[in-house]
Amino acid sequence: MGGSGYEKGLRRFYTPLIDTVRGIATIEGEELRHLKKVLRLKEGDPLVVLDGRGRAFRGRVERLSRFSALIRLGEELEPSTESPIKITLLQALLKGDKNTLLVQKATELGVSRIVLFTTRRTVREPSVERIGRLKERLERVSIESLKQCGRTLAPEILITEFEDALTAGTTSPLKLIFHERAKTHLKEALGQPAGAVTVAVGPEGGFSAEEVALAESKGYRAVGCGPRVLRAETMGMVAVALVQYALGDMG
Incomplete structure (x- = not known):
């Protein structure tokens, strides 16, 4: 080579x-x-x-x-542009073109796998046909971002239900779920090296207490990210960028 x-x-x-x-x-x-x-x-x-x-x-x-x-x-x-850590982003399905923006930026930031999911606060439960079309479109978006940012490995994209998404992320030794009432700050959770990280970000309105409890039962740690409330699409990008800064190849 x-x-x-x-x-x-x-x-x-x-x-x-x-x-x-x-x-x-x-x-x-x-x-x-x-x-x-x-x-x-x-x-x-x-x-x-x-x-x-x-x-x-x-x-x-x-x-x-x-x-x-x-x-x-x-x-x-x-292939020298891939991140040294494997990041799985679990993100609640967003409205309209926000899913496109999320996949574009997550690809640029070096995410290995993007798992979009539905929750009880998802605005509308998508049909199987719509999920198929959305997945196909987002894979094209990812490829275009791949070409632009210099990566060679496209992130895997999945669309599923919340519990299945949590299971998809359990292979990472460090698993984080963002919640506005969490007592642990992200900075504390990123204090130890990790070769793979899963971050879970909820819909507009955040995760319910039951959803956070389910994630914690699967080994996820609830964390917060400062005093300001971020939009769902902003939170996903910020979470990945901070993980890359602390453990990966940014900064």
């Missing part, structure tokens, strides 16, 4: 169609449209391709056609 996962000046394209045996990648769909119509790359132009699973390669456009671009792979790049 050589170089870093983020090559300054080279355009980055996502594709799951990377064949290292043959030394080629294929770009299709919206990424192809962006390559041809927006950036107007030509045969022979250099770029970077990434698969969203941690691999990135330098390459050159070898052939352009109506439905695909064939990329000749060069050296594999060292």
